Amino acid sequence: xxxxxxxxxxxxxxxxxxxxxxxxxxxxxxxxxxxxxxxxxxxxxxxxxxxxxxxxxxxxxxxxxxxxxxxxxxxxxxxxxxxxxxxxxxxxxxxxxxxxxxxxxxxxxxxxxxxxxxxxxxxxxxxxxxxxxxxxxxxxxxxxxxxxxxxxxxxxxxxxxxxxxxxxxxxxxxxxxxxxxxxxxxxxxxxxxxxxxxxxxx
Numbered sequence: 001x002x003x004x005x006x007x008x009x010x011x012x013x014x015x016x017x018x019x020x021x022x023x024x025x026x027x028x029x030x031x032x033x034x035x036x037x038x039x040x041x042x043x044x045x046x047x048x049x050x051x052x053x054x055x056x057x058x059x060x061x062x063x064x065x066x067x068x069x070x071x072x073x074x075x076x077x078x079x080x081x082x083x084x085x086x087x088x089x090x091x092x093x094x095x096x097x098x099x100x101x102x103x104x105x106x107x108x109x110x111x112x113x114x115x116x117x118x119x120x121x122x123x124x125x126x127x128x129x130x131x132x133x134x135x136x137x138x139x140x141x142x143x144x145x146x147x148x149x150x151x152x153x154x155x156x157x158x159x160x161x162x163x164x165x166x167x168x169x170x171x172x173x174x175x176x177x178x179x180x181x182x183x184x185x186x187x188x189x190x191x192x193x194x195x196x197x198x199x200x201x202x
């Protein structure tokens with residue numbers, strides 16, 4: 001079945017994460033949309049009770065679409081470290097604690113790897129994008145970028161775990177790469193290309 005096309009001009013970003021807002025707004029810039037973040041509308045953050053990135057993206061998108069009575073785009077993403085059995089994974093934000101301190105979260109990753117004596121630093125970032133309409137219809141798209149985690153973190157240009165992640169084929173972390181270039185190769189960009197092809201292409 002063909003994906004539902006997005007034909008409106010207003011879109012809610014179902015996130016309260018300023019870094020994600022900036023990155024998704026940059027990705028949406030060519031489409032001349034009126035984009036508003038859920039936080040600006042005073043919409044609450046729903047509990048992320050899903051067991052996958054896709055499930056959490058879907059529940060966030062539906063919450064914002066219902067609350068704003070407008071189509072909403074949600075992202076759920078995280079760092080998946082092979083040697084940690086996939087952690088922090090869907091709990092990536094929770095590893096940062098209530099203060100959303102990602103320096104602390106990155107230290108947690110390093111401490112967990114050290115405790116395991118891990119020498120395998122393979123990891124990937126996963127992202128799921130959910131585009132929801134107020135009537136409950138949802139389109140889902142997933143993307144990933146593979147790489148390794150490094151210590152200590154390097155760079156201050158990204159957000160979240162970016163300073164400790166080096167994508168395959170590169171020597172710089174996501175925190176060191178130019179943001180516009182990082183956006184073009186990221187897990188979120190991978191999912192976004194699929195979303196655009198399915199829902200925005202005329």
